[in-house]
Each structure stands twice: as structure tokens, then as C-alpha cells.
Amino acid sequence: MNTISDIKITQSLTSKINEVDFENLTFGSIFTDHMLICDFKNGAWQQPEIKPYEPFLIDPSAKVFHYGQAIFEGMKAYKDAANDVWLFRPDQNFERFNKSATRLAMPEVPEFVFIDGLKTLINLDKAWVKHENGSSLYIRPFMIATGSGVIAQPSTQYRFMIILSPAKSYYSGEVKVIIAEHYSRAANGGIGAAKAAGNYSAQFYPTKLANDEGFQQIIWTDDATHTKLEEAGTMNVFFRINDTLLTAPTSERILDGVTRKSVIDLAKRENIEVEVRSVLVEELVHAAKEGSLKEIFGAGTAAVINPIAGFSYQGTYYELPKLETSFAQDIKTKLTAIQTKDAEDTFGWTVKV
Numbered sequence: 440m441n442t443i444s445d446i447k448i449t450q451s452l453t454s455k456i457n458e459v460d461f462e463n464l465t466f467g468s469i470f471t472d473h474m475l476i477c478d479f480k481n482g483a484w485q486q487p488e489i490k491p492y493e494p495f496l497i498d499p500s501a502k503v504f505h506y507g508q509a510i511f512e513g514m515k516a517y518k519d520a521a522n523d524v525w526l527f528r529p530d531q532n533f534e535r536f537n538k539s540a541t542r543l544a545m546p547e548v549p550e551f552v553f554i555d556g557l558k559t560l561i562n563l564d565k566a567w568v569k570h571e572n573g574s575s576l577y578i579r580p581f582m583i584a585t586g587s588g589v590i591a592q593p594s595t596q597y598r599f600m601i602i603l604s605p606a607k608s609y610y611s612g613e614v615k616v617i618i619a620e621h622y623s624r625a626a627n628g629g630i631g632a633a634k635a636a637g638n639y640s641a642q643f644y645p646t647k648l649a650n651d652e653g654f655q656q657i658i659w660t661d662d663a664t665h666t667k668l669e670e671a672g673t674m675n676v677f678f679r680i681n682d683t684l685l686t687a688p689t690s691e692r693i694l695d696g697v698t699r700k701s702v703i704d705l706a707k708r709e710n711i712e713v714e715v716r717s718v719l720v721e722e723l724v725h726a727a728k729e730g731s732l733k734e735i736f737g738a739g740t741a742a743v744i745n746p747i748a749g750f751s752y753q754g755t756y757y758e759l760p761k762l763e764t765s766f767a768q769d770i771k772t773k774l775t776a777i778q779t780k781d782a783e784d785t786f787g788w789t790v791k792v
């Protein structure tokens with residue numbers, strides 16, 4: 440089973456598309472007409488199926504509810520002026536998904552199910568991808584343990600799904616962050632490098648505490664010493680000191696973001712000096728005090744680039760300068776232009792659906 444004709448397709452008889460206000464979308468709240476489902480049982484992946492988007496039944500003892508075997512991906516599709524739909528580096532998401540699966544003792548998903556399944560699904564819901572400025576289709580592949588029984592063992596049954604959500608460009612406004620001094624997102628030997636649901640639930644409480652103090656996000660530091668800057672919320676993080684862009688190397692504690700590696704390649708092409716190395720909290724505070732810290736921004740699929748207005752550390756707030764021209768804005772414009780096919784993709788990152 441490995442050709443598109445092997446995907447069972449049941450088309451929705453009606454479409455919800457006319458009920459959607461594409462100008463006023465709340466990120467990730469509306470889903471398209473169809474979804475993809477593929478179950479794993481008896482040691483094998485079953486026939487993938489595309490069917491109308493709808494809830495499904497699941498046993499209360501399913502292992503996902505009790506032991507958290509759940510992973511996901513986040514990707515986007517864009518429509519160009521000629522009405523063609525493009526994915527951005529889907530091979531990277533596919534590879535990372537299976538790395539996450541392995542780390543959570545879940546089965547790897549075949550490329551045919553993930554990639555061909557996704558293309559087939561998007562083709563059915565192509566009308567939901569808009570060309571208008573800043574529009575995209577947010578893609579959420581995920582896998583959960585569906586096997587029943589509360590014995591603490593990996594499940595023998597899983598469900599892989601893909602759902603699609605129309606999106607406008609995502610502005611989170613002015614983001615103030617606090618540097619983590621106690622809580623951690625990830626630890627060596629843990630699951631920080633996997634896109635696992637549990638990494639997110641673990642972040643919610645410390646993030647809520649930060650919110651209560653007036654900060655939107657946390658800059659995570661290494662769990663052992665809290666001296667190295669690692670990620671910002673659920674994004675990879677970049678620092679601009681003078682005209683050099685700094686970001687931490689990926690590790691067991693840092694997610695290998697597709698946006699992160701694309702920003703690094705793009706910045707290098709623009710002749711921006713990039714250093715991939717550990718960045719110390721001490722160094723950041725020093726740079727902020729002497730005025731050489733120009734920018735901090737997060738990088739991730741949903742927001743692409745998210746500029747940070749300032750950071751707090753040990754009770755002191757450091758405001759970043761307001762720049763006329765920023766690396767964040769320049770890189771975001773150039774990266775988005777490649778994704779939407781408004782600029783030539785010299786890297787070969789875009790893949791036609």
C-alpha cells in the first residue's frame with residue numbers, strides 16, 4: 440500500500456467554507472472540511488482515510504489520556520498568484536515527526552501516509568488556502584496512543600491524523616519575556632527535542648505565572664544552571680548583539696526548528712554574521728546594559744518571526760531599542776516571500792502540492 444489511489448476518500452457533501460470570515464480568523468480555531476486518519480494496529484499501519492472533519496470515539500482507558508503518548512507537528516501551506524499551493528520544507532517536519540515518535544516509543548509513520556496523505560488532503564481543501572496577503576493554511580499532523588488499558592506500557596494501537604486550519608499572519612503584539620530562573624522546559628535525557636504534547640503542558644503553569652507578572656512568554660534556560668539561553672516560549676530564540684545574530688545550537692533540550700535553520704541560512708545569504716553557540720544570560724544582561732543588544736526574536740512556524748520588546752531578569756526589566764530597520768522584520772519579509780512564492784526560492788525549500 441503506497442500510492443495515492445490507496446487512500447480511501449469520502450468527500451464531505453457540504454462545505455463550511457462560506458460560514459468562515461477569512462479576514463478575522465483566530466489562530467487554530469477553525470478547521471477545514473476534511474481530515475486524514477490512519478490507524479496502527481496488529482503491528483501495521485492500516486489504510487489511510489480522508490473523510491469529513493468530525494469528532495471520533497475513543498476508549499476512556501486509551502493510553503494517551505493516562506501516559507501522554509502524543510506528538511505533533513506544525514507546518515504551513517501557501518497559495519501563490521497562479522493558484523498553486525506550496526508546502527515549506529515538509530521533509531523536515533516528516534523526519535522530525537518520526538524522531539519524536541521514536542522518542543515516545545511510538546511507531547514511525549510511513550512517508551506515503553504523511554506526505555502523500557497531506558498533499559491529497561490539501562488538494563481536497565484547496566479552496567481554504569487563500570492567496571491574500573498573510574494568509575496560509577496551518578497544518579497539524581499528530582499521533583496519539585489509542586490502545587486501551589491503564590497498564591503503564593506503550594500502546595499497541597495508535598492513530599495518526601492531519602487536520603488543517605486557515606490562518607492569517609499572526610501578530611502577538613509587543614512581547615515581553617522573563618528569563619527562567621527556576622522552571623525548565625526540558626532537561627538532558629528528557630523529551631525536549633521531541634515535539635511532544637507533554638512539553639507544552641509542562642510549560643503552561645510557569646507561563647501563567649509569567650503572565651500574571653505582565654510577561655507574555657518565558658525565555659527558557661538550561662535546567663542544570665539556568666545560565667544559558669535556550670528557547671523563547673514555544674519558539675527558538677535569536678539575539679542580535681551589534682550586527683551579529685546569535686542562537687543556541689540544538690541539543691537534547693532544544694527543538695530543531697525548521698524556521699530556526701531557515702533563518703540561519705537566510706541570514707548567512709544576506710551576509711549577516713551568524714554564531715551558533717551557547718548564549719549566556721550574563722552576556723545578554725551585559726550587552727543590554729552597554730547598549731550592544733539590539734534585538735531578540737523568536738522563530739517558529741506559527742508566527743514565523745516574533746520580535747521581543749524587552750526581557751526581565753532577577754527583577755530588572757531591560758527594554759530593547761526601537762529600531763527603524765530590524766533583522767527580525769527583514770528576515771521575516773524575505774522568508775515569507777520565499778514561502779508564498781513572491782521571491783525566488785534559491786534554497787529549494789518549497790514543494791508544490
Ligand SMILES: *Cc1c(COP(=O)(O)O)cnc(C)c1O
Pocket residue numbers: 513634670672673674675694695696697698699738739740741
Ligand atoms: C515547534 C517548536 C519550535 C519551532 O519549530 P518550527 O519547525 O520552526 O515550527 C521551537 N521550539 C519548540 C519547543 C517547538 O515546539
